[in-house]
Amino acid sequence: MDFDLSKEQEMVRKEVRRFAASEIAPVAADLDEKETFSIELTRKMGDIGLFGMVVDEEYDGQGMDYLSYIIAVEEIARIDGSQAATIAAGNSLGIGPIYYYGNEAQKKKYLPKLCRGEALWGFGLTEPTAGSDAGGSKTTATPDGSEWVLSGSKIFITNAACELSLGVTVQAVTGTRPNGKPEYTCFLVEHGTPGFKAVPMHKKMVWRASNTAELFFDDVRVPAKNMLGEKGDGFHQMLQTLDAGRLSIAAMGLGGAQGAYELALKYAKQRVQFGQPISKFQAVAFKLADCALEIECARNLIYKACWLRDRERPFAKEAAMAKLYCSEVMGRVVNHAVQVHGGYGLMKEYQVERFYRDQKLLDIGEGTSEVQRIVISRYIGC
């Protein structure tokens, strides 16, 4: 067994940590407070190669392994959940389906811009009446000559309604399977297509500086060449995308836990009560020890899942475990971190308050904790 990171992986950690400290940390609280998605910061993240990290260089990607990408998300999340969300959704959900299922023309058309961070692409799965039950989508696509006509709506779609949004992958019903269940196919729908409207969603508790959208498709006509893969492959493509996406949500849990823990440890060493730093009280020290322990376990779990993926071995069970565990570890860590800060932990001036809020999405997005337990229990034969 070799627990050392490669030189390239160490370099990614060092560079992304430096970038997050110098470019994200100074503005994160303000962007969160004002609920502002920053185009400038997104472009900067693109400039240092944070989009298309695992995509081949021929499409302007970085050609790195999955673990390098996960380390990058971890390091951004250590400072700010919103920017980590933009990167994680950009890579796994936006670029992923086009890279893995797109034909050459689609890849050449979209990937270079997406990989350079000049544009963002959305992943349109969730609908108002179909969340965990992704097989209950109602959006339809009907053939009409050489075109398909899409009708329906999507909700909570990341990166889909800002100045940089170029388009979205949409899962739509295209027929009925022999077993009576709906047949799903994915389509690439560009912004500006008549009948397609993207409306930003505001007043979020979490990820306030990330872009979240509600999408409306009112008889939207797309050419047949915008179909992703084969007719009927949509559901499978979406589920496989989520397997990999789960690792980036897990990385956000790990990085967020690490960031909140570091803030709490620093505060505990500085804050004096009863004549000594509160870190000297066993009740506080044990909380921090538990945080350090769980973060270590979480890191080993997610890195192992990435190791499997990088060797093209099955990793879906481990990805579900990592997503569930890292999210819940961050939940326990932010709770301890706020407790260690006492009343100050409830004030926006202290960063842990933001970590506390941002954590909650991780229990819900890309398959809730309950859904992860269903996935894991199926893998273990229940």
Ligand SMILES: Cc1cc2nc3c(=O)[nH]c(=O)nc-3n(C[C@H](O)[C@H](O)[C@H](O)COP(=O)(O)OP(=O)(O)OC[C@H]3O[C@@H](n4cnc5c(N)ncnc54)[C@H](O)[C@@H]3O)c2cc1C
């Ligand atoms: C900020 C944000 C960004 C998002 N980004 C995207 C995106 O880019 N693309 C996208 O497609 N979606 C996105 N989502 C949607 C997200 O994936 C869904 O919110 C999530 O899958 C849960 O669906 P739901 O909200 O409809 O909850 P529901 O599915 O209605 O679940 C409600 C509750 O019921 C529980 N539940 C449901 N079914 C079961 C069951 N069978 N057994 C046990 N418990 C169950 C759930 O675990 C949960 O606790 C985003 C959401 C948010 C908030």
